[in-house]
Amino acid sequence: xxxxxxxxxxxxxxxxxxxxxxxxxxxxxxxxxxxxxxxxxxxxxxxxxxxxxxxxxxxxxxxxxxxxxxxxxxxxxxxxxxxxxxxxxxxxxxxxxxxxxxxxxxxxxxxxxxxxxxxxxxxxxxxxxxxxxxxxxxxxxxxxxxxxxxxxxxxxxxxxxxxxxxxxxxxxxxxxxxxxxxxxxxxxxxxxxxxxxxxxxxxxxxxxxxxxxxxxxxxxxxxxxxxxxxxxxxxxxxxxxxxxxxxxxxxxxxxxxxxxxxxxxxxxxxxxxxxxxxxxxxxxxxxxxxxxxxxxxxxxxxxxxxxxxxxxxxxxxxxxxxxxxxxxxxxxxxxxxxxxxxxxxxxxxxxxxxxxxxxxxxxxxxxxxxxxxxxxxxxxxxxxxxxxxxxxxxxxxxxxxxxxxxxxxxxxxxxxxxxxxxxxxxxxxxxxxxxxxxxxxxxxxxxxxxxxxxxxxxxxxxxxxxxxxxxxxxxxxxxxxxxxxxxxxxxxxxxxxxxxxxxxxxxxxxxxxxxxx
Amino acid sequence: xxxxxxxxxxxxxxxxxxxxxxxxxxxxxxxxxxxxxxxxxxxxxxxxxxxxxxxxxxxxxxxxxxxxxxxxxxxxxxxxxxxxxxxxxxxxxxxxxxxxxxxxxxxxxxxxxxxxxxxxxxxxxxxxxxxxxxxxxxxxxxxxxxxxxxxxxxxxxxxxxxxxxxxxxxxxxxxxxxxxxxxxxxxxxxxx
Numbered sequence: 259x260x261x262x263x264x265x266x267x268x269x270x271x272x273x274x275x276x277x278x279x280x281x282x283x284x285x286x287x288x289x290x291x292x293x294x295x296x297x298x299x300x301x302x303x304x305x306x307x308x309x310x311x312x313x314x315x316x317x318x319x320x321x322x323x324x325x326x327x328x329x330x331x332x333x334x335x336x337x338x339x340x341x342x343x344x345x346x347x348x349x350x351x352x353x354x355x356x357x358x359x360x361x362x363x364x365x366x367x368x369x370x371x372x373x374x375x376x377x378x379x380x381x382x383x384x385x386x387x388x389x390x391x392x393x394x395x396x397x398x399x400x401x402x403x404x405x406x407x408x409x410x411x412x413x414x415x416x417x418x419x420x421x422x423x424x425x426x427x428x429x430x431x432x433x434x435x436x437x438x439x440x441x442x443x444x445x446x447x448x449x450x451x452x453x454x455x456x457x458x459x460x461x462x463x464x465x466x467x468x469x470x471x472x473x474x475x476x477x478x479x480x481x482x483x484x485x486x487x488x489x490x491x492x493x494x495x496x497x498x499x500x501x502x503x504x505x506x507x508x509x510x511x512x513x514x515x516x517x518x519x520x521x522x523x524x525x526x527x528x529x530x531x532x533x534x535x536x537x538x539x540x541x542x543x544x545x546x547x548x549x550x551x552x553x554x555x556x557x558x559x560x561x562x563x564x565x566x567x568x569x570x571x572x573x574x575x576x577x578x579x580x581x582x583x584x585x586x587x588x589x590x591x592x593x594x595x596x597x598x599x600x601x602x603x604x605x606x607x608x609x610x611x612x613x614x615x616x617x618x619x620x621x622x623x624x625x626x627x628x629x630x631x632x633x634x635x636x637x638x639x640x641x642x643x644x645x646x647x648x649x650x651x652x653x654x655x656x657x658x659x660x661x662x663x664x665x666x667x668x669x670x671x672x673x674x675x676x677x678x679x680x681x682x683x684x685x686x687x688x689x690x691x692x693x694x695x696x697x698x699x700x701x702x703x704x705x706x707x708x709x710x711x712x713x714x715x716x717x718x719x720x721x722x723x724x725x726x727x728x729x730x731x732x733x734x735x736x737x738x739x740x741x742x743x744x745x746x747x748x749x750x751x752x753x754x755x756x757x758x759x760x761x762x763x764x765x766x767x768x769x770x771x772x773x774x775x
Numbered sequence: 776x777x778x779x780x781x782x783x784x785x786x787x788x789x790x791x792x793x794x795x796x797x798x799x800x801x802x803x804x805x806x807x808x809x810x811x812x813x814x815x816x817x818x819x820x821x822x823x824x825x826x827x828x829x830x831x832x833x834x835x836x837x838x839x840x841x842x843x844x845x846x847x848x849x850x851x852x853x854x855x856x857x858x859x860x861x862x863x864x865x866x867x868x869x870x871x872x873x874x875x876x877x878x879x880x881x882x883x884x885x886x887x888x889x890x891x892x893x894x895x896x897x898x899x900x901x902x903x904x905x906x907x908x909x910x911x912x913x914x915x916x917x918x919x920x921x922x923x924x925x926x927x928x929x930x931x932x933x934x935x936x937x938x939x940x941x942x943x944x945x946x947x948x949x950x951x952x953x954x955x956x957x958x959x960x961x962x963x964x965x966x967x
Contacts, residue, residue, distance in 0.1 A: 524888075524891060527888065528888045528889070528891070528892075531888050532880065532882075532888075532889070534880065534881070569853075571845070571849070774835040774836055775835070
């Protein structure tokens, strides 16, 4: 089989997307305010950089997993996944931009990177052995670098097999070893990096399911992009022996992983909902109150639509419906990442704006406030019952030392009790009063602060006003997404054109050609 | 093969056909699925009427060659699953909002997230059990059913093409001719 020829038309389209993305990024930066450290720009950058990095990572991961499992059906188009996975190198540079920003404090994405915030915050102090810029920097460079090492090694073995492959299949044996070693390393390190990159945006919050959930999102997006790429290449006359049988299996993966994603999404939600622990519910409280439309749209387009569309046998074998489902899923999981990143960022923006003039430490109250009762995910009807009990319990615990917390667990409890007390009175002043109690500076400051905050956005107010680029993706977000997508496709297509599109001498090639579901 | 065949060939139950006659079956064994596939294609091109093909494992691509339509079993499965969803969700809704409302963990009576795992399980259960029962009924399987075995090695490593001499409409010579032309390992005749 011949090489793929990167047509000038394809170059033009992907190049145009890249330029559009660049314009959008610059535009976002220029229109951003210095006050919030250009938060919209940085979140868009982080969002797309990690999204496409994950797609590249998952492409490498499935290559390794399938090879280790002695699978052969995908071998015909393995070059597509190889090309995708090599995007890890550009991704590493993109993450480098974020790392430089972290060191220079050009962005305020991560609460834990603010020394004064960590100092006065028991939870962040406790987490600082993991959430710090050294871990972020070296974790990213070393782990992503290690992934790239394995993936580029596998790629070069695969290309070498084309030219020097024999019946002894030396390259394939070696390939399999690299794949098998890559798998456990990838499994553990990816979780650590997801916590660092994305979960720590909500720096007080944590979920043990988050890494799986984000990885499943990447997996779906990667499968969708793979199917779309293969349909495109087939329409250009390549991959004639990739048939409906292969698409059927790819479609099954898209279907299955979409359901797996939903399973993780729901499990994370339900455990937190059931546990009803304030420091955990904050994540969903924020999204349920202020992102209602997106919250449910996310479920509809990432679960309901792919589930119903791909359930039938024939929709996975028809390129039209399959392509349509893939567009939905790819965009849907991009939106899912939007939902992971933006609400936390917007909260930081609001705090930064409120804290303006008071110094940097003003964004830091939400440590204690996160445990406030108003963040519990319970309906109003039964709410009251719950509050009475919780408030009572906590009040006992809080007796005596309201302002001087010993360890962090105690600190949470104390403020919890405090908030419950105020919250029950239910009026706005009470809520605003909470605002100040979170920080450990003492009474005088509290009063000053609550007076100041009583006006418009006092922190514990659930509803925040709509903002372009945070509540819904604006044109700039879509443009940036298209830009990164263009870059990813440009890179993948040019990588595809550098080696024969269909591998030669792969021991599983025949199996792939006669694949039958 | 799992598919039902027309009533006149109702061999799987071991029952004699309606008119009281037994089937006079002429069949051949092949030792390889590739040979079997080629033979079935050859039979189609000779316009022979295959009664049934027996294989030790599912052979991909055989169904369309034998002219089987796609099974509608999965459509029944969807209906059973939907029934399970409605049963579980409806029952829990009725119990916890009408019949016996209880507060669990300070949650509202109608706690949808808590219902979902059970709804999911019952959906799977209804779909699975419903499809198995339907499948057994369609195929005439079930407790007490006597499967017919043309040859013991069909369940081991041999692939069998069978013709019905009484009802198939092909004469014996052309069938034997076809068997030898397609590399059959052995040819047998059996009254079942």
